Every structure is written in C-alpha cells, then in structure tokens.
Amino acid sequence: MEWDWEFAASIMPQLLAGFRITLIATALGAVVAAVLGLVFAILRRSRNRILSRGTGFVVEFIRGTPLLVQLYFIFYVLPDLGIRLPALTAGVIGMGLHYATYASEVYRGGIEAVSRGQWEAAKATNLNARQTWIHIILPQAVPPMIPAMANYLLAMFKETPLLSAITVLELMNQARSVANSSYRYVEPMTLVGVMFLIVSVISVVGLRWLERRYGGVGK
C-alpha cells in the first residue's frame, strides 16, 4: 500500500464537489432542525393536551428510531405514497427532522431556564404572547443554548455520510465511487477523513469560544 500524491490530486475535484454537497446538506439540515425544533418545543408547551402530547409522541418516536431508517423511509417508502423527493431534499428533511427532536430538548431546557417572573412581568406590562416570546423569552433563552446547539450541529455534520445511502452525492459517496472505479481506497478515504477532521477541529475551537462567550449568560 503506497500513497500516490498524483492520484490524490487527481481525485480532489470530485471529492471537493462532494464536500460542497456535504456542507450544503449540513447547513440546510441545521436550518430545518433549528426551526422545526423551536416549533416542537413551543407545541410541547401548549396548553392543548392533544397538541402537547401528540408532539411529545412524535418527538419520542423520531428520536427512538435510527436516522438511517428514517432516511430510507423518506426516500424509498414515501414514493409509494406518491411523494417523490430529490435525494438531497429527502436527506435535508430527514436530518433536519431527526436533529429537530434534539434541538427541541435544548430549546425546552433554555426556555424553562427563564424564570416564571419574566413571563409574569411580560403579562403585567400587557405584552401579548408573540411579543413575550420575541422580546422577553427567546432573547434570554437562546444565548445559553448556543453551545449545545453547536454541538448537535457538529454531530449532524459528522452523520452526513449516511446520506450516501440514499444516493446523495456527498463527500463519502464520491469517495466510494472513486474507490470503486480505481480499486484504491487509501487516498479517497484518507482525504475524506482529513476534510472532516479539518472542519471538526475548527468547529471545536469555535465551540470553546461560544461556551466562553455564552455559557454563563442567563446564570
């Protein structure tokens, strides 16, 4: 087994194309997770029992089943029901939905950490529900959540190779296609590892900074 620099350089464009998809999938998945997670968290707090229990059940269900199974379901089973999604869209929805359940727990913790007195002061100053969330609760609840959220973002990023199972041409899938056609695994797999490692190391440094910056907010 020998490392071939020339071969490594020749496959770089294909790997970078895959890496681009990996980053796009992560970014879009994160947006879906952040938005849906907040929706889950707010619905679970609803005074309507059916709504809060129903949401709780859905969240537990999603969290209790593997992401890979969910991806297969969205990409291969939904078409039987007439819902046909492009691979990347299916992947983004699957990952976003899966991580939304984790994000909703983070939101829930952050929201519950805001004292009851803040809700009461909002009421006493006659803010409506929307104004209370936007001006009082979320600005206090979100900063302490940031480190935990960033952690899940990194975890999701490292799970993107699962998308290769539903034909998304992300980094891992590209590397595998290189390997399958050239019978060389060393260079593509090493490069995949290095690319993930670079982003992870940068992220961990960023995470430490976020923890220092926001970890203490909200006491």
Place this chain on the structure above:
Amino acid sequence: MDQPIIRIQNLQKSFGTLKVIDGLNFDVMKGEKLALIGPSGSGKTTILRILMTLEDISGGRIEINGEPLYHMTKGGAELPADEAHLHKMRRHVGMVFQHFNLFPHKTVLQNITLAPVLTQGVGRAAAESRARELLDMVGLADKAAYMPSQLSGGQKQRVAIARALALQPQIMLFDEVTSALDPELVEEVLEVMQRLARETDMTMLLVTHEMGFAHDFADRVLFFDKGRIVEQGPPDQIFTAPQEDRTKSFLRKIIAAGQRV
C-alpha cells in the same frame, strides 16, 4: 354614588385541594389606597395575582370599571374570558413584584419603554422622554443606560415601579415590594411609593409586612386570615383599636418582632 373601580364578589380560589380564598367580597373605590395585611398564606398575594390575571379563579366574579374580568359576553351569553379579553382588561392594571422581575437583557430605559411602544403605539421618542421623567421621579435619572444587573435591589425596585407607571394603569398592585430588599434599601422604595400615593389619584393595592408603612400609606386596611377578610377599616382603627381577636394577636406578634405599627 360612583361605581367601584374594583368589585370582588364571592371570589373562590383553590390550588388543588387547598382553598386559599373562600367567598371573598370587597369593593375598591377609584383612587383608594388599600393595604392588605395578614399572616403568610392568608391569600393576600393571591388576590393581587388574580387581579393581574396571573392566576385563574376557581369561582365568583370580579369587575373592573363595571366590566367582568374573568367573564365576557358573547352573543348574549356570559362565557369564561378568553386570552383576548384578559389582554384587553390587563391594560387597566399594573403590578410591581417582590422580586422586581426586570428584563435582564434590556437597559433600564428599555425596560420602561418596551411595553408602551409595543402595546400602546407610543412613539419611541415620546416613550423615552416619558421614561426619563419617570426615572427622574424615582430618583434614577442617571441610570437610564445601566443594565438591571448593575443596580442595587432598591434601585431595581424603583425601576420596576417606573416601568409599571409608564403604562399609566388605573390600578397599581404592589406585592410585598420591599420583602426582598436589604433593610437599608427599604426606605428609598417606600419613599417613592409614599409620594406616588400622595400625588396621584391612581387606585393602589398594597400587600405588605411593613405595618408602619401600611399605616402611613393606606386609606383603608384589610386584615386577611385564611382567605377571608377578618376586619377592615381606617389604619388608625385597625392598628390602634382592632376589634377582632385574630387581628389583635397578629398585631401583637408583629410588635413583638420589633416593628412599628
């Protein structure tokens, strides 16, 4: 004569199986300054919280300016109030809390201007100039740009009073506003409230353990025990010549604890 600004009729409130208010009736006239006193757990704070709609009621009826607080008429029938009705009624009432509950992520000035701008459509400039007047009134004109965490307890509570006043409610509720303060900071808050009581015709309800202050502040004192009014009257009568045994024994304990009444 005038109709009362607050009318409470057969009010009931339970927390689970615990009955904290049991068939309470009283009226408050416009501009009246009421002190609600009594042992802990007598339901005084619960009454304020109910008037602020921070708690549901278990039974009975409350009217503010003749309009039911927890009921609304829809299509000729009287129904339990929905959030929209409560929201509409809340503009009559303001509250100052024991633990201040300032918004910690907003400056002192923003704490005061937030609600008038959002809920009353007051322009930012007008809201700010009004806020500065109020800060001046509570003696904190130089603290407008501070964050709440940079203030002492007494200063926080004075900001909280200014925040409540900015909405110009007809009724102000003060819930043990000095209980969380260090003793040396109590006076500055009481002074502000005393001035407010003298200079405005706002209706005020005060729950307090400071009997001396209740004496100076109130037109009428209501002594509560176990969710009912045991005795009420002008402060001089309640504090110097109480009729009921329970009032007497409560005041004896207070005096024994070293308080002036």
